[in-house]
Amino acid sequence: MTGRRQEIRERNRLSLIEAVLDSVAEKGISETSVSEIIQRADLSRGMIHLHFGGKDNLVDEAARYSSEQYYNGIYAMLETTGQTGQEHIEMIVRGDLSEAILNKKNVAIWYAFRGEARNRAAIAAFSDTRDAKLRNLVFNSFARIAKEAEIEHPNQVARDATHGTLAMLEGMWTDYLLHPDSFDRDEAMRIVFRFLRAMFPKHFDLSGARLYH
Amino acid sequence: MTGRRQEIRERNRLSLIEAVLDSVAEKGISETSVSEIIQRADLSRGMIHLHFGGKDNLVDEAARYSSEQYYNGIYAMLETTGQTGQEHIEMIVRGDLSEAILNKKNVAIWYAFRGEARNRAAIAAFSDTRDAKLRNLVFNSFARIAKEAEIEHPNQVARDATHGTLAMLEGMWTDYLLHPDSFDRDEAMRIVFRFLRAMFPKHFDLSGARLYH
DNA sequence: TCACAAAATGGACAATCGTCCATTTAAATC
DNA sequence: GATTTAAATGGACGATTGTCCATTTTGTGA
Numbered sequence: 001m002t003g004r005r006q007e008i009r010e011r012n013r014l015s016l017i018e019a020v021l022d023s024v025a026e027k028g029i030s031e032t033s034v035s036e037i038i039q040r041a042d043l044s045r046g047m048i049h050l051h052f053g054g055k056d057n058l059v060d061e062a063a064r065y066s067s068e069q070y071y072n073g074i075y076a077m078l079e080t081t082g083q084t085g086q087e088h089i090e091m092i093v094r095g096d097l098s099e100a101i102l103n104k105k106n107v108a109i110w111y112a113f114r115g116e117a118r119n120r121a122a123i124a125a126f127s128d129t130r131d132a133k134l135r136n137l138v139f140n141s142f143a144r145i146a147k148e149a150e151i152e153h154p155n156q157v158a159r160d161a162t163h164g165t166l167a168m169l170e171g172m173w174t175d176y177l178l179h180p181d182s183f184d185r186d187e188a189m190r191i192v193f194r195f196l197r198a199m200f201p202k203h204f205d206l207s208g209a210r211l212y213h
Numbered sequence: 214m215t216g217r218r219q220e221i222r223e224r225n226r227l228s229l230i231e232a233v234l235d236s237v238a239e240k241g242i243s244e245t246s247v248s249e250i251i252q253r254a255d256l257s258r259g260m261i262h263l264h265f266g267g268k269d270n271l272v273d274e275a276a277r278y279s280s281e282q283y284y285n286g287i288y289a290m291l292e293t294t295g296q297t298g299q300e301h302i303e304m305i306v307r308g309d310l311s312e313a314i315l316n317k318k319n320v321a322i323w324y325a326f327r328g329e330a331r332n333r334a335a336i337a338a339f340s341d342t343r344d345a346k347l348r349n350l351v352f353n354s355f356a357r358i359a360k361e362a363e364i365e366h367p368n369q370v371a372r373d374a375t376h377g378t379l380a381m382l383e384g385m386w387t388d389y390l391l392h393p394d395s396f397d398r399d400e401a402m403r404i405v406f407r408f409l410r411a412m413f414p415k416h417f418d419l420s421g422a423r424l425y426h
Numbered sequence: 427t428c429a430c431a432a433a434a435t436g437g438a439c440a441a442t443c444g445t446c447c448a449t450t451t452a453a454a455t456c
Numbered sequence: 457g458a459t460t461t462a463a464a465t466g467g468a469c470g471a472t473t474g475t476c477c478a479t480t481t482t483g484t485g486a
Contacts, residue, residue, distance in 0.1 A: 112328045163388075167380070168381050198412070259436070
């Protein structure tokens with residue numbers, strides 16, 4: 001009949017990955033042991049070795065999976081908006097600060113992994129991949145905006161804008177990490193757009209993209 | 214004679230703290246074991262229990278020590294500069310991005326601890342303390358600047374400027390964490406001051422504080 | 427110089443870690 | 457329904473973890 005066998009197998013594999021993410025979010029990396037993982041996944045001890053060859057590989061895979069989820073989320077949002085550079089940027093900023101992406105669990109996972117990235121090549125690689133993909137997306141939008149704005153060094157300005165915007169978003173994430181309950185998403189967005197308006201007054205205002213100018 | 218006894222005791226105590234920081238910087242928190250620590254400190258196994266009551270307390274103490282070092286560094290720099298708000302801000306930005314403070318070891322330590330902060334109350338508290346002290350310092354400077362600038366809602370603007378500036382610096386640290394060798398300190402500063410110039414054109418230019426206006 | 431006490435030592439200890447495999451379970455095929 | 461085989465189980469294993477204390481070392485004051 002169907003590949004029921006393989007279906008169960010893949011479900012179990014995914015259970016392990018999600019168990020790692022749950023545990024990392026809840027207890028941190030250093031308390032995410034094999035016992036902890038298999039208990040959360042409700043599977044037997046041997047499964048980690050069977051599916052991933054060892055705990056470290058599983059953790060790496062969980063980091064990869066988590067990174068992929070983030071990028072998919074941002075990318076999906078991008079397809080629901082207009083095609084101008086400023087609309088893309090607005091969507092990335094809004095998406096990056098939205099409840100769906102910037103929430104307690106994701107932030108806990110992301111910072112836990114990054115704290116270990118320096119000492120785990122595989123995790124560093126995924127961290128880099130996520131960063132590079134996003135950076136490229138943002139740069140392309142700013143490059144279009146800078147060209148439209150007819151300013152002097154459009155490439156240099158687009159680079160600065162990319163760098164500054166991503167740095168600010170990163171800082172907002174840290175704010176959220178440290179004070180999730182008092183964090184104000186609207187305020188965070190307003191500050192980012194204040195920066196963008198200063199750089200591209202024809203393209204942004206304090207609430208996001210300016211469409212007609 | 215002198216308190217030679219106590220002097221050695223305190224030196225050993227400090228050796229343990231520094232051994233933790235070295236190990237966390239080099240191998241990460243999860244590989245910083247008691248064996249690793251005492252080997253680096255060149256002391257005997259029982260010393261951790263003797264001085265700190267246990268490994269967790271020692272790690273917490275190391276986090277506190279590291280946080281204090283950071284703040285002392287920034288504060289010392291502040292005393293070598295002028296007294297205007299914009300000079301203070303410039304010094305904080307320069308200091309925060311200087312080799313003395315933003316270097317591989319400090320960054321590795323800081324992010325490793327913060328990755329665990331969510332699950333360790335003591336570390337979260339020091340992280341918060343460092344953040345609150347700096348935030349207060351920056352806000353006071355911006356409040357003076359905003360007042361001088363005679364703008365409409367000086368307190369609100371000072372808050373936004375504080376929030377935005379610290380978020381950006383935070384993001385720059387992350388950049389450095391991920392790509393320490395290609396990181397460009399001057400570029401990072403220029404971007405921050407570009408933001409500040411946009412908010413307070415009479416007080417900042419792309420290279421820092423404007424003194425006369 | 428000796429006796430005292432504070433400090434440091436290093437190994438014993440139980441608990442936990444991650445790995446691995448002989449065995450059992452159950453889906454797929456005949 | 458019987459046979460085959462891939463998947464899952466769960467305990468054994470040695471290594472390593474952090475704690476703790478009986479013992480040794482060493483600075484201090486008599």
